Amino acid sequence: MVELVRTEIDILSAVSKVGDPSAGAIDVFIGTTRNTHKGRGVELLEYESYESMALKVMEKIVDEARRTWNLKGVAVVHRLGKVRVGEASVVIAVSAMHRAEAFEGCRFLIDQLKKEVPIWKKEYFTDGHVEWSGSDVAIG
Amino acid sequence: MKIQVCFFSVVRDIVGTDARQLSLPDGSTAAVVLETLGADHPRLLEWKHSIRFAVNQTYAPAETVLNEGDEVALIPPTSGG
Numbered sequence: 001m002v003e004l005v006r007t008e009i010d011i012l013s014a015v016s017k018v019g020d021p022s023a024g025a026i027d028v029f030i031g032t033t034r035n036t037h038k039g040r041g042v043e044l045l046e047y048e049s050y051e052s053m054a055l056k057v058m059e060k061i062v063d064e065a066r067r068t069w070n071l072k073g074v075a076v077v078h079r080l081g082k083v084r085v086g087e088a089s090v091v092i093a094v095s096a097m098h099r100a101e102a103f104e105g106c107r108f109l110i111d112q113l114k115k116e117v118p119i120w121k122k123e124y125f126t127d128g129h130v131e132w133s134g135s136d137v138a139i140g
Numbered sequence: 141m142k143i144q145v146c147f148f149s150v151v152r153d154i155v156g157t158d159a160r161q162l163s164l165p166d167g168s169t170a171a172v173v174l175e176t177l178g179a180d181h182p183r184l185l186e187w188k189h190s191i192r193f194a195v196n197q198t199y200a201p202a203e204t205v206l207n208e209g210d211e212v213a214l215i216p217p218t219s220g221g
Contacts, residue, residue, distance in 0.1 A: 031221050047220065050148050050213055053197035078220060090221050110221060118194070118213070119220030120149035133219035135150045 002058035003077045004051055009088045018073030023095035027102035029110050031090040033083050037133070041126035047080045047089065050118040054078075061112040069105035071096050076109060078119060089121075141166050141208040145173055151191065151214045154183045164206065170195060171202040173212050190217050 001017055015028055033045045062074045073095040083089050092109050096102040113119075121133040142163050147155045155177065164172055170193040178185040193200050194213040206212065 048148065049220075050146065050194070050197075050215070053194055053213065056197050057199075114221040115218065116199075117220050118148065118215050118218055120216070121219040122149075132150045132153075132216075134217050 001075045001077075002055055002062060003075075004049055004054060004080050005077060006079070006081045009077050009079055009091050011088060011091050014075040014077050014091045015093045017075045018093045018095040020072035020095050022097060023072045023102075024097050025099040025102040026093060026095045027099070027106040029090075029092040029106050030088050031110065033085050033087055033089050035085045037123055037125075042085065042123050043126050044082055044084060044124040045089065046082045046122040046124070047078070048120055048122070049078075049080055051080075054117050054119055057117045058113070061109060061116060064112075065094070065105045065109050068108070069094075069096055069101040071101065071105045074105075074109070076113065078113070078117070080119075141168070141206070143173070143206055143208070143210045143212055145177070146211060146213040148213070148216065149219075150216050151184065151187065154181050154187075168206055169202065170200060170204045170206060170212055173206075174202075174214065177214075184214075187216060191215060 035042050058076050071094050075093045077091045079089045094102050094105045123133055124130050146159050152158050192215040194215055195204055196211050
């Protein structure tokens with residue numbers, strides 16, 4: 001299951017979706033919004049996405065993870081829009097027969113998501129600057 | 141041929157819109173889209189080496205030949221998670 005949502009991510013619901021009688025482990029990664037970036041204070045984050053493509057890329061990396069680690073259930077939920085510091089911006093839950101596959105599959109999914117899925121984060125700094133993460137271009 | 145180009149994040153800020161239709165000669169590649177837009181928006185070319193192309197919602201190499209009606213996106217470095 002892959003989803004892009006504009007309201008608070010329901011973490012327990014994501015976890016409950018991956019439960020499987022053949023699984024001996026569920027691993028969950030929760031990415032949360034941090035109040036600093038390279039030493040500067042951050043007040044708020046805003047995520048945007050090329051949604052039609054993002055969902056396709058998410059499905060593709062989920063398929064790859066399922067095949068590689070024989071995952072039983074996978075849920076990937078990413079938040080869009082404004083997210084306050086401390087809230088979950090992404091939740092990944094996977095189930096597998098054994099914990100090693102669950103850990104590795106989950107790690108692969110978050111690493112690939114960050115590299116491949118067309119989602120961008122705008123950082124609102126406490127000093128009033130607003131910047132796209134990873135760019136040096138100030139826009140406000 | 142006519143194609144639709146979509147912009148996101150820092151690229152949208154440079155171009156000033158989230159989508160635009162372009163008319164290009166038949167046989168044009170994805171790279172031509174960036175060159176064409178770069179003529180109007182020189183700051184785009186600063187991103188030339190970090191922008192990836194997507195054609196119809198799938199990553200595609202710069203040398204991909206486009207077809208009438210394709211949706212091309214210029215994808216700056218992603219920062220999800």
